[in-house]
Amino acid sequence: MEDTVPPAAAQAIITASNLLNDEQQCHKAAAHFTQAFRLAPQLATAFAEEFAEAADALATHRSQNKGSEEAWRAVVGAYLTCINACPANALLLTRLGVAAHARGKLVEARAAFVKAATLDDAVAAEAARRCGAALIENWHWRMLADTARNEFFAGAVARAVAAGATTVLDVGSGTGLLAMAAARAGAARVDAVERCPAMARVCSEVLRLNRSDVTLHCAESTRYGTDIRYDVVVAEVVDAALFGEGCLATLADVSKRLAHDTTKIIPRRAALYAVAVQSPELRSRYAAGAARAREPYTVCDLDATPHTKLATLDLGELDLVSVALQGRRETVLGEAEAVVMQGGRLEGFAVYFELRDGDARLTTAPALYAGNTPRAVSWTQALFHVDAAPVVKAGDVLRLRASVAPDGGIDVLRLAYGINDAPSQATAAVSDDAPSADDVERANDGVYAAAHARAVQKAVAETNAPVCECGLFAGSTPTPGQVVVSHAPVEASGLLRPAAFDLPLARAVRVVPRAATCVGRLVASPSLRRAYFCDEALGFDVKPLNAFASPIARDVDPRAFSDLTYLTATGMVRRVDFVTGADPAAVPEACSLDVATTGVADALLYWWRLGYDAESLSTRPDLDGGGPLSHWRCAACVLRPGLSVSDGDTVRIACAVRFGCLEVLSAEVLSSE
Structure with missing residues (x-):
């Protein structure tokens, strides 16, 4: 190479390398690499990794002491300068993607990763897939898999069409499922509005696949302009606490601009309920000594969480449109009293709601308290922590007031409680400086x-x-x-x-801990699989959504899946050594799990054993030989399609750790026969 590389290029490489080893001067290395590549283009491949490190340093230097958006523009500018000098360097594009992803710029991250992948970078291809999955949140799959939810909304629309409605608007349409249901019910005109461009692309493909004549509009519903006043407006934009997804603002807008006097707006009627609970497990997510979590409420699943019910309070039925038209001010929704049936420490109120359309009902109550009412499984309950956690006795009177109030750009549910004749007080204060629930x-x-x-x-x-x-x-x-x-x-x-x-x-x-060993079990759980991949809903083909699916499941609580069956014993899946770094962990390795129960494996459920010098600590001791519940949840790799296994089989799994996630690359059954 000495005969073909100009001396000036060689000197520029030496200078750049020396600068790269100097923490104070490393940001200057990129310019010297660029000069060397201009004089000797063949050096760009030999020093691709060093140039990527120099680009990182330049981006960090340029973004210092700047506001978030200004800093981001500086980072992009630094990387683009380097990419223009060396357009075939996949590492540069990958690192730009990583920087974008770290700042929540998922569209930009995916674009950089996709471009890097065209240069035959396998890591970038995987990153692009991950970003694609992040563009569409996982709850879309859970909603599609929620048969009771789908049937409630489709039934409400069908009854309106049967009663003479001809025009239907579906706000926040997602895959277009409810819009297609309206068209199938016989509506003459159906418009679907979806603001997320990625989701709108999925919706367009789903509509095409199902040969639906629904008209799709990619826009914010508040910016959707039309002269039509619809007979039916569907706006399923509620969360576990009912109002968190901008429900009231959406309903107020559509009732003023897009509805006439007799328009049926779905949902319109909802009843609120609260269960007063004692639960040390739920309390541990909010209070640690004097510290309190910053979240005023979190979601919980009472079916999967040990708790004691102290009382149930019925806060009454709401007309959501009437509440929405009150404007952005605090509005009292309802008040209730209940006698405490069992004494204990009042640690929280688990709130759920019931949507109503004529005689039809849909509840988000836990199965424990739902009775025969159809139950939505895509929502759980909203847990409002009670800061003081007072002791209550059987026979005490518990009072509760619910209100909705503006909080920044959204509306939030608030609760205030009182015991006997004591003054009412808020359930918990909110502080942005407080630690997270985790x-x-x-x-x-x-x-x-x-x-x-x-x-x-x-x-x-x-x-x-x-x-x-x-x-x-x-x-x-x-x-x-x-x-x-x-x-x-x-x-x-x-x-x-x-x-x-x-x-x-x-x-x-x-390094403490030096390593962690992944252990896990294959499980059968159709409901877990459907929460991450969904092919059909209401008889419609919704497979295009799976192009954005991720098989990586986090925050998995096995107690929350009533259909979960363990098919194998616990086995070692993968050891990760933090001293050797990410590259060895990304190399595929195989493990074997012995099947004890015949079934279809839907996922690999896994957790970790932290490797300390003198001991090993399991993140899930309750699943690892018995022990108290820890603060960690499980993770899972969802298998698609499922893997049929029989008692006595051995399953060989190849896996790797990339971007902090365990990935199952392949799974095969070694038959016992």
Whole structure:
């Protein structure tokens, strides 16, 4: 190469390499690499990785001390400068995609990854798929799989059409399912409005596949302009607490602009209920000593969570359109009293609702309390924590007032309670500076905290090095010199934390924990699979949505799936060593699981054993030989299609860890016969 590389190019490479090793000057390296590649283009391939590192440094330097959008423009500018100098460098495009993804710029991230993938970069191709999945949130699949929900809304539309309605508008149409149901019921004209471009593309393909004459509009419903006043407007834009998805603003707009005096708006009638509960498990997600989580409410599944019901309060029926037309001010929705049937500590109110259309009902109550009412499974309950957690006795009178109030750009449900003659008070205060519910739950996990502390203390005693906290224990701490690296490698969701592969290893004399071993079991659970892949709903083909599906399931609580059956014993799936970094973990490896129960494997359910020098700590001791519930949930790799297995078979699974996620690359049955 010395004969073909001009001396000036060689000197530019030497200068760039030296600058890259200087933390204060590394941002200057990109310019020298660019000069070298201009003089000797063949060097671009040989130094592709170093140039990508230089681009990272340049982007970081240019974005310092700038506001978020200005910083993002600086990052893009830095990468594009380098990409223009070396357009065939897939690493540059991949790192631009990573930077975009970290800032929530999913469209831009996917574009960069797709471009990198055209350069034959397998990692970028996988990243593009992940970004595509992130563009459409997972609850779309859960809604499609919710038969009771689909039938309630389709039935309400069909009854209106049978009564003479001819024009239907579906707001927030998603896949177009309810719009197609309206057309099938006989509506003469059906318009579907969907604001998300990615979702609108899916909807267009679903409509084409089902040969539906629904007219699709990709727009915000508030900006959708038409002279039509529709006979029916469907606006299924509710969350577990009813109002969190902009329900009231949407209903107010459509009732003023797009409806006439006799328009049927769906949903319109809803009843609110609250169950007063005692549940140490739910309390552990909110309170840790004096600390409180910042979320005023979280979602919970009472069917999957041990709790004691203290009382049930019926807050009455609402006319959602009337509430919406009150304008953006606090509006009282209802008040209720109930006698405490069983004493205990009042730790929260689990709120659910019931939608009503004529005699038809749809409830979000847990199965425990739903009775014979059709129950939606795509929503759970909204848990409003009670800060004071007072003790109540059987016979006490519990009062509750529900209101809806503007909070920034959305409307939120608020609760205030009182006991006997005591004044009412809000259930919990809200503070943006407070820790997250996951952080609080982690702080309450005493077994984990003690095990980690013992390992760190032992490492410090043996190495005489200071501790460098990386991640969630005390925030990342800048500690010079050789250090003991302390980190939290597993998210509460059950996935590996990407930062676990970005530790200061060059200065580490010990990493705590050094490794984590993934263990898991194959499970049969059609409901778990349908929550991530859905082919059909209401008789319509909705498979185009699966192009955006991800098989990676997080926050999986096995207790929440009544149809879950374990098909194999627990087995080791994959060991990840944080000292060697992300690249070895991304190399596929095979494991074997022995089948004990015949069935169809829908997913690999997994958790982790954290490898400390003197002990191993399971993130799910309740599933790993027995023990108390930890703050971690499970994760899962959903298999599509499912894998038929028989008692005595062995299943061989090839997997890898990429972007913090375990991926099943292949699964085959080695028959016992």
